Amino acid sequence: MEECMSALPGSVGAVTPQAFHFEAPLPLQSGASIAGYTLMVETYGSLNADKSNAVLICHALNASHHVAGYYADQPKNIGWWDNMVGPGKPVDTNRFFVIGVNNLGSCFGSTGPMHTNPATGKPYGADFPVVTVEDWVNAQARLADVMGIKQFAAVMGGSLGGMQALAWSILYPDRLQNCVVIASTPKLSAQNIAFNDVARQAILTDPDFHGGDFYAHGVVPRRGLRVARMIGHITYLSDDDMAEKFGRDLKSDDYQFGYGVDFEIESYLRYQGDKFSDYFDANTYLLITKALDYFDPARHTDGDLTKALATTKAQFLLASFTTDWRFSPERSREIVKALISNKRTVSYAEIDAPHGHDAFLLDDSRYLNLVAAYFDRIATELKGVSA
């Protein structure tokens, strides 16, 4: 792997996922529990002697444990945050031991709806228990236990990943030094939930969904997944960015006066929908959107986010993007305000970027430099790190 790293400066090189199996039942927020489950994990960099340099990266809706690098047999399969994590990158794997973990219920190797339900001997399907952000965090904490990590240097994520980081700071205040929450929100708005529910309805009403048991029927609810992804994708991009990239550009010279493709934006969205329906699991889409909808740490403090964050101990970095209308800067500011009311140390940046919600995944030097500077500070504060 060292050779690959030198061959590809800035990349962690070829990586290999590991499966961690957990026999003990994990109690879930719903009251159900799940036993005998597997989490798929990737790590980059080396854990230092006192195990103080670990960084946990939490993923959003359609990502996975494959955060950085590539697979030897799939050189084009690059990790989803490869611009953020690697040697010399903002989260520098020369200094940090970085962990990516695929969440329970996802469809990239960790136990999910397509796996066998031990109670029935058949795939879980829609019976896979609805899991929450807090459930995922509890599962991640067990993984940390197994890895011997008592406290993370940082827990970090964007969007739904940022919710997990925030939940870590509430549920396990002593287990993270820093909490990095990017393009996230303390809870979904009615409009956010509305978009998620339309997407779910498209899947649930697809005749090929078969109540979630489509595996047994040898079909996939592609139509529903495709529409769901198209809706989602619109909310990930900014209006301005779409106007800039596609505008009213036509695929052909003139209007077609039919229901094929007229505009480039149609072609792009349909392609995104088709691609997504090739690889994503419909039951996973349902349960992950539910985890998004349910996240609301202030729900048990009468809507008071300051109270909900009162037990946190970490230092915080938050970042938002001006054109993100899915989770707008205002939502990040609510978190910042609640943390400041609790006298927490908070760094916050509102980054002027044209790319909407997706900006958290893209190259933007101000954004990447901000994260780099924050992790530089963490690195210098670490004991036993060879800087």
Place this chain on the structure above:
Amino acid sequence: MEECMSALPGSVGAVTPQAFHFEAPLPLQSGASIAGYTLMVETYGSLNADKSNAVLICHALNASHHVAGYYADQPKNIGWWDNMVGPGKPVDTNRFFVIGVNNLGSCFGSTGPMHTNPATGKPYGADFPVVTVEDWVNAQARLADVMGIKQFAAVMGGSLGGMQALAWSILYPDRLQNCVVIASTPKLSAQNIAFNDVARQAILTDPDFHGGDFYAHGVVPRRGLRVARMIGHITYLSDDDMAEKFGRDLKSDDYQFGYGVDFEIESYLRYQGDKFSDYFDANTYLLITKALDYFDPARHTDGDLTKALATTKAQFLLASFTTDWRFSPERSREIVKALISNKRTVSYAEIDAPHGHDAFLLDDSRYLNLVAAYFDRIATELKGVSA
């Protein structure tokens, strides 16, 4: 009818639609033409002696010729702009002769996809020619000819109806004194088109759509229509209004941890989708969204809206609503700016209203008073009107 009017002050009372049949083929922008078609029409008030007090009301996506009043056998079936049109209302039927017309291709009585294609003897289905805003305006002009109306006191509409009013001012500059364009846009943005295309894809991929020939199969693509309407509905409301009306309110005491209804907003949207799929035609949805996508009067003037509006002669009233993110005030301002560059007389109001795009249909005293004042001015300028 006079008795009904006095029984229900402010309402035009019970109304009866009329069918106007046109034998001569109407040439369409696509190059196709349609012959032997019917337009459903309602009128309110009386045409004056010199036929100068006629006001044409153009409808948006899911509305019709039924603008005001009710049907004697359906007293709850109130016209869609009944708060705007009636005796003593902003468009005062004591002074104006108001015409509502259902557009070609719609599903409320005018010739549309569910009617028999004379060429095949079967319903048109998806073969109904794709019509444009300009085609509708040409059909409306023929109706005006038959009614003996050479010039309208005003042509008026909101949203897609506003596009028709604007197209009137370009295509028939001598046939309208005033053009009233509310909550509209000179063209759809990439994001607008994207939402329309996802909705169309939901319908087109519904197995019950049968390529548009679902009539012959005795089914309706309800799943697709339902999802299409849910998507549309999200774009009609403002984020703030949804937050205010629904927030994160639950239907029950707690999360359900399943895929039924958790949140009030889900219940509301699904209800809207169900209701819509009961009455709206899927082929009509497709073609009306295409008419929206295609509207772009500056397309043949190299994108220069000022040039596109150079031949207009009408006086203009435009209004937009601050929280309308479908057709934002900025889009109305583009029209205003282009009109002013052409030295047209323009009144423009940006109304601070919380209800998003739907505000153009709702009661808001500033908005209704604005329109009332504008039509007062028109009335005083009319010759031969008994004021």
